[in-house]
Amino acid sequence: MFNPFPVVLADYRRNRLLVCVTLALIALAVAIGVAVIAQERALRQGSARAADDFDLLVGAPGSPTQLVLTSVYLKLQSIPLVSGEVLARASTARGVRYAAPIAFGDSWQGYPVVGTIAGFASRGGQLPPAQGRLFARRGEAVIGARVPLALGAQIHPEHGMHRIDDEDEHHEHALTYTVVGRLPERHNVWDSAILVPVEDVWAVHELPAGHAAGDTHIGPPWDATRLPGMPAIAVKPDSVAAAYGLRGALRTNESMALFPAEVLNELYSTLGNVRDVMSVLAVASQVLVVVAVLMALLVGFLARARQFAVLRAIGAGSRYVFCVIWLEAGLLIAGGAAAGLVLGYGASWLLSAWLAPRMGFAMPVTLGTEELRLAAALAIAGLAIATLPGWLCLRRPIADGLRA
């Protein structure tokens, strides 16, 4: 049993600057790799989670990506409208739990007002309001968790997405919604949406409201002859089999049906390629940094050959001297890799916090096996390569080292 740490720590103390720079370089190289991988996964998981509420999306023929971005992420753009007949057909098709129109265009102080049905607001009963209740008649609204309104508050929606602070400016619709419920947090952009009966949105834009005159009920069943067009329909199928059947049935000349997850997959494969390129770059930079650091350490050890020869001369065994050299190099590399893991995680976490409001969904940052493998591989490679200077030092006769 022996204790090489006094010498290791003393050498670190004497070369404080070199130790700090070495640790920082390795940590940064690892952090970049870790952040790239963790961030990409966070983005992928976050966006996929946001799409969970939309099993099957139906819209007018056009760009699938645009349809997904507009409805899932509320990146509101004007997209072609799908006709009301499609909604009527989807609502009554077999295997459909609900088919919800998604109608937007209005807002309140920057919070989008989305017309839909109560079934969608509660995601088919999966998402009961955290406070209050769902809207049950026209003029009522259910708000997302992040909308700063109290239950019972009354709001006037405005057309478009601009904020109007001055209440006296009458660009707003002559319609008042009363907030009756608040939904639990979903960690995506729908937390800042105000959900109202779609009939109100249609009516306010002087469109037919989906039901016969005098009929005050909201939601399905619809009067197919009185349905206007809408940007998107969110369909919740009963089963996977039903989902594929419905997608086939709703792919017609006047409508397209798609699984958002599938569209996202295509995006991911593009994103994944970028990620691959970036992680190759990150790994390459890691290798370069480690090689440079090891060369610097090796030169340092050769310059200190005399110190190690003295240790052996005054009775240190070869295992002791080998351990000193191996630990001095290995601890720096392993420590740098560990610090890089933490740093990369932190960077990814900050990046996600900064990106989340811009992307419209929360990105859950986790450290996965891939990053751990990356850091571990670096640490292990470093520990393996660190045996080289120790071996070189021991090969040399002690007397030669003393003369150096």
Place this chain on the structure above:
Amino acid sequence: MSNSLTQAVFSAPPAAAIAPAGSAAGMLLARGLAFRFAGQTTDLFRIEHLQLAAGMRLGIRGASGAGKTTLLHCLGGIAPASAGSICWGEVDLCALTPAQLTRWRQRALGLVFQDFHLIDGLSALDNVLLPASFSAWQASTPQRQHAAALLDRVGIRTPTRRAGLLSRGERQRVAVARALLFSPPVLLADEPTASLDPDNRERIGQLLCDLAREQGATLIVVSHEEHLLARMDQVLELHTGTLEASRPDAPQAR
């Protein structure tokens, strides 16, 4: 007396090849000792017979390049001799395995270098205790007390000070204390005063001789400084590969 005490306290492990520290272990007998650098056709030196009673002080002088340091390294088991045998007491250095030789150097040999060779980042006390860490996780309490006493003996009053912050004279005194941690029967010094100022030369020379006497250790000093050699019982000169009795004259004044 301090020898047998420290010996009992440190309880050197029963390595069969290594005789316990003591005066008998400080008796040198070298026969047919030769050293030749690899690739050379002549020996650097060849010493047929060198005998030294335990506790003696031997000075070795010689022109630079004569092989004084290499001879010292051979006697200390640092450089392997090309031929011959070196016995310190019962221990034949040439017959030890590398591990046994390492252990002998740790326990039975004290080394003092021209340039001190302390670990700058360690305190004076930790430098003295360093050889203990070659074979134990932590120095024992008696070892710590012994190290503190040694530092006190060599006149270091700030044992917690970093070695790198000490003066040259102080550093050499710490190095002397380090060499004596295990109370070795053999003390070898290679130009121990050559890189010091005159005051410290005197002091270190005195200290080495006094401590060797106190510990009952055999002292061999390689030096070209007459004032140091004058303190020795015997001075030999390494000249054209052989050890000769040194001319008794001391041409340089102190």
